[in-house]
Structure formats: structure tokens, C-alpha cells
Amino acid sequence: MPAIELVDVTRVYQKYSARHRFQTFKSAIVKGDLFRSLRPDELVTAVSGVNIRVEKGETFGVIGENGSGKSTLLKLIAGIAKPTSGRVRTEGKISALIELGAGFHPEITGRENVFINGIMLGLSKREIVRKFDEIVRFAELEDFIDAPVKTYSSGMYMRLGFSVAINVNPEILLVDEVLAVGDAAFVPKCLDRIDDFRRRKKTILFVSHDLATVSKICDRVAWMKCGVIRMLGDPKRVVDAYLQDVAVKQEEDFQERRSETAPVLESGPEPAPGPAPELGTAAPDEGRAQRWGKREVEIRRVTLRNLRGEEKHVFHPDEGLVIEMEYAAREPVKDFVFGVGISTSLGIFCYGTNTNLEEFEPVLLSGEGKVAVRIERLNLINGTYYLDIAVHKRDGYPYDYHKNLYSFFVSSMRRDEGIARLAHTWEFSPQVKIKFPDKR
Amino acid sequence: MGRLIKNLRELYKFRVLIQNLVSRELKARYRGTALGFLWSFFNPLLLMTVYTIVFGFILRPKDLSIGDSPWSYALFLFSGVLPWVWFSSSSIESANSLMIHGNLIKKILFPAEILPIVAVSSNFVHFCFGLPILLLFVFLFGKTLTVYALLLPVVVLVQFVFSLGFSFLISALTVHFRDIKDILGNLLTFWFFTTPIVYSFTSEPIQKHKILQTLLSLNPMTHVMEGYHDCLFYGRMVRWPQLGVTLLAALVLFVVGYAVFDRLRDSFPEEV
Numbered sequence: 029m030p031a032i033e034l035v036d037v038t039r040v041y042q043k044y045s046a047r048h049r050f051q052t053f054k055s056a057i058v059k060g061d062l063f064r065s066l067r068p069d070e071l072v073t074a075v076s077g078v079n080i081r082v083e084k085g086e087t088f089g090v091i092g093e094n095g096s097g098k099s100t101l102l103k104l105i106a107g108i109a110k111p112t113s114g115r116v117r118t119e120g121k122i123s124a125l126i127e128l129g130a131g132f133h134p135e136i137t138g139r140e141n142v143f144i145n146g147i148m149l150g151l152s153k154r155e156i157v158r159k160f161d162e163i164v165r166f167a168e169l170e171d172f173i174d175a176p177v178k179t180y181s182s183g184m185y186m187r188l189g190f191s192v193a194i195n196v197n198p199e200i201l202l203v204d205e206v207l208a209v210g211d212a213a214f215v216p217k218c219l220d221r222i223d224d225f226r227r228r229k230k231t232i233l234f235v236s237h238d239l240a241t242v243s244k245i246c247d248r249v250a251w252m253k254c255g256v257i258r259m260l261g262d263p264k265r266v267v268d269a270y271l272q273d274v275a276v277k278q279e280e281d282f283q284e285r286r287s288e289t290a291p292v293l294e295s296g297p298e299p300a301p302g303p304a305p306e307l308g309t310a311a312p313d314e315g316r317a318q319r320w321g322k323r324e325v326e327i328r329r330v331t332l333r334n335l336r337g338e339e340k341h342v343f344h345p346d347e348g349l350v351i352e353m354e355y356a357a358r359e360p361v362k363d364f365v366f367g368v369g370i371s372t373s374l375g376i377f378c379y380g381t382n383t384n385l386e387e388f389e390p391v392l393l394s395g396e397g398k399v400a401v402r403i404e405r406l407n408l409i410n411g412t413y414y415l416d417i418a419v420h421k422r423d424g425y426p427y428d429y430h431k432n433l434y435s436f437f438v439s440s441m442r443r444d445e446g447i448a449r450l451a452h453t454w455e456f457s458p459q460v461k462i463k464f465p466d467k468r
Numbered sequence: 469m470g471r472l473i474k475n476l477r478e479l480y481k482f483r484v485l486i487q488n489l490v491s492r493e494l495k496a497r498y499r500g501t502a503l504g505f506l507w508s509f510f511n512p513l514l515l516m517t518v519y520t521i522v523f524g525f526i527l528r529p530k531d532l533s534i535g536d537s538p539w540s541y542a543l544f545l546f547s548g549v550l551p552w553v554w555f556s557s558s559s560i561e562s563a564n565s566l567m568i569h570g571n572l573i574k575k576i577l578f579p580a581e582i583l584p585i586v587a588v589s590s591n592f593v594h595f596c597f598g599l600p601i602l603l604l605f606v607f608l609f610g611k612t613l614t615v616y617a618l619l620l621p622v623v624v625l626v627q628f629v630f631s632l633g634f635s636f637l638i639s640a641l642t643v644h645f646r647d648i649k650d651i652l653g654n655l656l657t658f659w660f661f662t663t664p665i666v667y668s669f670t671s672e673p674i675q676k677h678k679i680l681q682t683l684l685s686l687n688p689m690t691h692v693m694e695g696y697h698d699c700l701f702y703g704r705m706v707r708w709p710q711l712g713v714t715l716l717a718a719l720v721l722f723v724v725g726y727a728v729f730d731r732l733r734d735s736f737p738e739e740v
Contacts, residue, residue, distance in 0.1 A: 041738060103737075107577045110734055122577075130575035135496035144492055147485045148576055176499070 029119055031200055031231035032082040032105055037114035039075040039100055074100040076255040077114075084119070084199075085229035089246035089263060091239060091270055097255040098235045102126060102204050105233060120199025120231070123149055127204075128189030134178035138169060141177050142192055149196045159195050166217070167191035183211055190214075194221050200231045219245075240441055243267045271441065278342045278437055319433060321426035325361060325393060325419045329354040330434050332415075335404070342437045345406050345449050349436070352400045353417055360394035364427070368401050369416035370408075371432070378408065378447050384422055407449040408438045472726055479579060486582055486589065493590040508597035512553060516546045523666060531671045533702075539609045546602055547700045548665035548693050551624075554595035555631055555689065556656045561587035562635035563642045563649050570740035580736050581729060584635035592628065602700065614703035623695035623706065626715045630688055633721030640729040643739045663689040668697070688714045688721075 075097040082088045090098050103109040104116050106124040131148055132141045142163055146156040156163075164173050167187040177185065194201075203222065222245065225232055236242050242249060243263040250260040251270045258273075259266050334340050335348035343349060351368055367382030381401075383390070415434040420426040442449075456462055498504045523529060523545065524538030534544045565583040572578045606613060642648040662684065667674070669690060674680050684690050691707075691714040698706045 042735065108574070109737060124575075124577070127571065127575040130571045131569075131578075133492055133496055135499045136492055140492060140495070144485070144488045147488055148572070148578060153484060 029084070030081045030117075031084045031086070031119050032080065032088075032233065033115075033117045034078050034080040034101075034105070035115040035117075037075060037078045037104060037111045037116055038073065039097075039104055039109060040112040041072045041074050041100075073255055075104065075111075078255075078257055080250060080257070080260075082231060082233060084231055085226075086248065087226050087232045087234060087246045089242040089249040090233065090235045090252060091237070091242055091249060091267065092252035092258075093274075096252040098252055099126070099204055100255075101252065102202050102233065102235055105200075106202055118200060121150060121196070122200045122202060123193055123196040123198035124202040125190065125193045125204060126202070128186045128193065129177075130189070132177050132185065132189065135176055137175060138164075138173040138177055138180070138188055142173075142188065145189070145192045146196070149193060150198075151196055163188075163191045163195050166194070166221075168214075183214070187214055190218055194218075198230070200233070201225055202233045202235075204235045205237065239267050239271070240443055243441075267441070271439070275342045275439055278439065279340065318431040319429065320431075321418075321420070321428040323428045324359060325355055325357045325364060325427040327353050327417055327419060327428045327430060328356050328396075330415070330417050330430070332434065332436055335402075341435075342439055343406055345408055345438055345440045345442070347406055349403045349406050350400055351403075351415065351417070352398060353419075354396070354398050355393075355419060356396045357393050360392055361427075362390065362392055363421045364390045364393045365418075365420055365422055366399050367416075367418045367420070369418075371414050371416070372447065373412040373414065376447060378413070380416070382418075390422070405451075406438060407451060409442075409444055409446060409449055410438055410440050412437050471730070472723065475579075475581075475726075475730070479581065479585075482579060482582055486585055489582065489586045490590045490593065493586060494593060497590075505597070508594045509601055511594075512546070512550050512598045513601060515549055515553070516542060519545045519549065519666065529667065529671075531668055533668050533670045537609075540611075543602075543605055543609055543611065544668070544697070544701050545666060546605060547696050548663075550595060550598045550602060551627060551692070551696055552660060552663070552665055552689075553598075554591050555627065556660070557594070558588040558591040558631050558635060559638060559656065560649075560652060561591065562639040563652050566639050566643050566736060567740050573740055574737050580733060581636065581726070584639040584729075585632065587639075588628070588631050588635050592624075606700070611701075612703070613700075616699045616703055616705055619699045619706050620696075623692060623699060623711070626695065626711060626718055627692045629715065629722050630692065630718035633718060633723075633725040636725035636729040637721070640725075640732045640736075643732065643736055659687075659689065662687055664693050664697075669694055685710075688717050 078101065080088075090101060092098050100109060102124065103126070104111055105118060106122055106126065107116075107118075108124070108126075129145070131145055133144070139160075142160065143153070143156055146159075146163075147153065151159075164170055167184070167190070169184060169188055172180065172184065177188075180188070201222070219241070222232060222234075226245065234242065234246060246263045248261060249263040249266040251258045251266050253273075259269050331339055331352040331354075332341060333350040333352060334343070335350065337350070353366065365382050365384040367380065367384075369380035370378045372378060413436055414432040415430075415436070416432065417430040417434065418426065419428050494505075498507055501507060503510065520538065520542035524541045528538070529541070530536075531541075534541055562584040565587050566573065566580060569583050572583075573580050603613070638648055638652060664674075664684065669684065674684065691710040695706045695711050698704050
């Protein structure tokens with residue numbers, strides 16, 4: 029018998045129009061349509077035709093973008109929301125970690141809140157008394173338990189909420205993205221507890237944006253998109269498919285944003301008089317993006333590609349990057365240097381180089397042409413990066429300097445930190461018993 | 469009806485929670501105030517002082533059944549104001565209860581009807597705190613309690629049922645019609661004066677005008693108040709027929725109120 033079974037479950041939300049919002053009780057009575065006016069004007073389908081069977085002892089993950097229906101699904105399983113059609117069946121006591129500390133009253137002490145919250149979640153008073161010390165110890169709140177909850181920091185609040193919920197000791201644990209708010213020390217503790225649950229063969233349904241954790245702890249994963257299950261099965265395969273979909277979407281977003289800023293970048297053949305400041309005025313919001321130089325040599329266009337030559341803005345760290353610059357020289361110049369620089373969204377300069385530093389000797393630049401920098405392997409960590417592109421004289425006099433005008437995104441499931449992912453391997457002597465990660 | 473009984477039985481399982489929420493409500497209300505629980509005594513006391521000064525010494529209504537002394541009138545007032553405050557505060561709190569505790573309904577599997585029940589119950593506790601003061605005044609003013617004071621729980625029960633029914637109704641409707649909160653304040657003021665609290669049902673003008681008497685009789689709270697007056701102030705037997713019919717009306721309101729609440733229940737998580 030499965031622990032959770034959803035058969036063709038659909039949940040339609042009612043959306044009331046603005047007219048309804050301002051409807052008064054009086055006017056409803058006068059018009060005699062008290063109950064009719066309670067009927068919705070518009071329906072929004074949050075979850076549609078979902079079939080899921082979670083066996084006992086299974087850890088089941090749900091991933092998807094915001095608004096894809098994940099949380100509604102969780103609420104349906106928890107019984108907080110009722111399905112519009114279809115059937116939800118669960119077997120055993122459920123504890124839902126949907127919002128930690130929901131129902132805490134700010135004015136009363138942590139101790140009193142533990143009791144009330146515990147009872148709300150289905151513990152008896154005696155059970156709470158028995159587990160009380162454990163709850164407080166896990167939350168690391170021994171010194172504050174008799175202070176009103178309103179004096180707690182949000183971290184303390186969350187820890188206490190998690191501690192109560194996890195000590196309900198349910199057969200089925202529903203977790204909704206609650207670990208996102210924990211600090212670096214507390215989250216592993218929570219994951220530990222969840223692991224403990226798995227070992228004891230309890231059923232867990234795990235909704236998260238943390239794809240690394242999902243693919244690590246889940247037996248099966250469902251990917252939801254727009255209220256339907258797009259894919260269900262092996263965690264790695266589903267997470268990969270999801271990431272691909274996200275990358276496509278990010279790519280589209282970048283294209284869109286690029287086309288919005290394109291008029292600024294593609295200035296005409298006529299150079300702006302003086303050190304052209306018009307970029308700053310044209311796009312005052314983009315404080316970090318600047319362009320200057322008299323444009324004796326102008327960079328007309330910058331294109332980012334992968335090694336196969338496809339235009340792209342979202343890259344995997346193992347991928348290569350080609351920065352292609354199209355230049356046009358108004359008059360032939362003998363002194364020129366092409367340079368590129370990459371910095372993070374925080375402004376940390378990751379890497380920069382130019383033709384001069386690498387000891388290319390300029391001879392003559394005239395007409396139009398292309399210059400490309402080919403980076404065989406990006407080796408950057410997750411995040412958004414900004415590009416500086418420049419052509420200038422050897423003494424630094426700028427022809428055309430583009431600062432932070434271009435950006436790209438590195439998307440990876442690895443959680444390594446720092447600036448660059450230095451190429452490396454791990455070696456262990458035979459005494460170290462360790463499992464190698466699955467090749468992805 | 470079957471569903472109602474099933475739900476009520478379900479609710480019985482939550483009695484510990486109701487108990488805890490009521491005590492939380494009471495603790496939280498006076499946390500941080502210097503007088504703490506004493507406010508439960510002071511609030512009705514201050515209210516009574518105002519009414520006594522205005523009606524006992526300035527306006528001085530001549531009502532022989534109440535007695536000529538302004539102190540006697542104060543006592544009469546208090547025996548009515550005390551239960552009225554219970555009724556009006558629980559109604560106002562119920563109207564807001566679902567919105568204030570919206571995160572419970574949204575995030576925890578939680579029978580929403582607990583919230584109006586807690587509102588009525590916690591105000592009932594306040595009412596109980598006021599009772600010793602009432603008794604104290606009874607002795608101070610030389611009145612004696614009769615054996616009929618033992619009927620007080622019956623009157624309280626009628627009011628409890630009525631108040632719960634009313635609270636279910638308005639708490640559910642306020643979720644969809646937020647302006648009920650404002651209407652309610654005015655309605656309660658009107659209701660206060662159409663209930664024999666500052667005047668006696670047996671006073672001359674009312675007894676003279678049959679219409680007035682009939683209209684007042686249609687107000688269930690009239691008979692509840694009369695019940696309090698009978699067993700506490702006059703020290704006589706309550707009028708069973710009126711009280712019995714009122715209990716029936718209260719039960720009907722309870723069933724109707726609960727039915728409306730139950731019907732709108734599924735809309736709460738989205739609307740609060």
C-alpha cells in the first residue's frame with residue numbers, strides 16, 4: 029500500500045475580480061445575491077491531472093520553477109487544500125514543514141509556543157513534555173526558551189519551528205523549501221535529521237530548489253511545470269532535463285534583455301564627439317555599464333559563442349567560451365591592443381588579458397574585421413559574469429572601451445566556491461573508504 | 469446535520485488545543501501591561517462607573533422595579549453589562565479571528581472553527597473574572613443572593629450557544645465581506661440599546677406599549693439579559709418559557725451559522 033497516492037488530482041483556484049473585492053455585505057444583501065457573489069469570476073488551475081504514487085519509505089522530490097504548482101501539491105497532500113477533482117489518499121500521520129513556526133504567537137514565550145505548536149501539529153501534551161528538552165536542544169535555544177518569541181531572530185524562530193515539526197515524528201514528512209532560510213550550521217543538522225528519517229524507512233516528500241540536495245537524497249523526482257508533471261523518475265535524469273529547460277529559458281531571457289539594450293550598443297558609424305558619455309545617459313539605470321573612447325577604432329559588435337560556434341549566454345563551467353569582437357577602424361592605426369576582462373556580479377575581477385600582455389606586436393589595423401578570444405574551458409563557478417572589451421593604444425589611450433556592457437551566466441549543479449574552478453582531481457590512498465560521485 | 473455532529477465530534481479531539489489557545493489568548497492579551505490580569509476586573513468596573521454616574525446620578529431613571537437608590541441601579545447595570553461585554557467582544561474578535569490567524573489556516577491542517585470558538589471562550593473567561601466583582605457588589609449594597617442564583621449556568625449556556633452561532637456566521641462572512649467588521653461595531657451599539665441592559669424590561673414605558681414589548685421580545689438577547697437580571701439582581705425564578713424558546717433560537721442560529729461556516733470553509737485558505 030502506497031504512503032501517498034494522488035489519482036488524477038486537479039486543483040483550481042478561484043480568482044475574484046476587483047469588483048468582487050470591493051463588494052460590500054450591504055450591496056450583496058440588497059441585490060439578494062449573497063451566495064452568488066461568493067462565486068469566483070475566474071479560475072486558475074494550479075495543479076492539473078496529477079498522478080503520483082509514493083511508496084512507504086521512499087524519498088520523493090518535487091522540483092520546478094516558482095508558480096509551477098509544487099506548493100499547492102504539498103498542501104493537497106497535507107490536506108490543507110482540497111482537490112477540485114481527483115483523489116488524494118495518504119497512509120499514516122503527516123507532518124508538513126510548509127512554513128516553520130506558523131502559528132507561533134509573538135507575545136508568549138518559546139516554551140508556551142512549543143506546547144501550542146506541538147499540539148497543533150498533532151502531539152499530545154504528554155509527548156511534548158517528554159520531548160521538550162530534545163526540541164529545545166536541537167533548536168539551540170536553551171537560554172532563550174522563556175523569552176517571548178517576538179524577541180527571537182528569524183533564525184531562532186525558524187530553528188524552533190523546525191525542531192517542533194521534526195519531533196512530531198510522523199510517518200510522512202512533507203518539506204517545502206524550508207531549509208533555504210537556515211544558516212550554514214543549522215541546515216546540515218536539518219538534513220541530518222531528514223537522513224535519519226530515511227534510514228528509519230519513513231516517507232518523505234521534498235519540495236526544493238536545491239537541486240544538488242534533491243538529486244542526492246531523493247529516490248525519485250517529479251518535475252512540475254505549469255501545474256502538470258513534465259517528467260518523473262530517476263533524480264539525475266529529471267534534474268538534468270529540468271536544468272536544460274531552465275538554461276533554454278535563461279538563454280531566451282538574455283536574448284530579450286540584449287535586444288532591449290541593443291540600440292545602445294550598436295552605435296552608428298559616426299563616432300560620438302569627444303569621450304562619448306552618451307551611454308551613461310542613455311541607460312542611466314545600468315550604473316555599472318559604461319563606454320568611452322573616441323572610437324578611431326570602434327567595436328561594433330560582441331558575440332559570445334560556445335566552441336561549436338553557437339551563440340549563447342548560459343554556459344556550463346566545463347564548456348568553452350569564444351568572445352568574438354567585430355571592429356571597424358575609421359583610419360588605419362599602427363598602435364593597437366585588444367583586451368578582454370571578466371568580473372563577477374560583485375565586481376570581483378576574475379581574469380583579464382590583452383594582446384600586448386601576451387606580446388603580440390601590432391603592425392597595422394584598417395577597415396573592418398574580427399578578433400576572437402577562445403577560452404577552451406571556462407572553469408568558473410555559478411553566477412553572472414560581466415565582460416569588459418577594449419581596444420586601445422599600448423600606452424592606455426582608449427579607442428573604444430566597453431566596461432561591463434556584456435554579461436553571461438554560468439550554471440552548474442556543483443556547489444564549489446570561490447572565483448575560479450581550478451582544474452583538479454582527487455586522489456585517495458586505499459585506506460580511505462569513499463564513494464566516487466556518479467559520472468554526470 | 470450528520471456532518472455537523474461528525475465535525476463536532478472531531479472538534480472534541482481538539483479540546484486540548486482549544487484550551488491551550490484560550491490560555492494563550494489570555495496570557496498574550498495582558499502581557500506587558502502593568503496591571504496584567506487585573507484589567508479583566510478593571511475594564512467592566514470602569515465601564516460600570518461611567519454608567520452609574522451618567523444614569524444613576526445625572527439622568528436618574530425612575531424605575532420602581534430597580535429601586536430608587538443609584539447604587540441599586542449600578543448593580544442592575546453591572547449584571548447586564550458584564551454578559552453583554554462578553555457577547556460583544558467575542559463577536560468582534562470572531563469577526564477578525566480568521567484573518568488574524570490566517571497563517572494557521574494556510575499553513576497548518578487546522579479546523580478553522582476553533583478560532584471563533586477560542587474567541588468566545590476566552591471572553592467567557594473574562595466574564596467569569598467579572599463575576600466575583602458582581603457578587604462583591606451584591607453584598608456591598610446589602611442585597612442577598614437567593615437560591616435562584618444557582619440557575620446562572622443555565623443562562624450562561626443559552627448565551628454561549630447563541631454567541632457561538634453568531635460568531636460562526638460573522639467570522640465566515642467577514643472573510644468575504646471585510647466591511648462586516650465596521651458594520652458590526654454599529655450593529656452592536658444598536659443592539660446594546662435594544663436589549664434591556666440600561667433599562668429594565670419591566671419598566672413602565674415598555675409595559676405600556678405593547679409594540680415595544682413585542683419588538684424587544686424578538687431580540688434573543690433580551691431574554692438572556694432577563695435571565696441574568698432574574699437570577700442575580702431580582703433573585704427570582706427565571707422565566708422558563710422565554711428562556712427555553714431563546715435556547716431553541718440559539719440552537720437554530722448555531723446550526724445555521726455552522727452550516728454557512730462549513731460551506732465557506734474551503735475558500736478560507738485563499739481568502740484570508
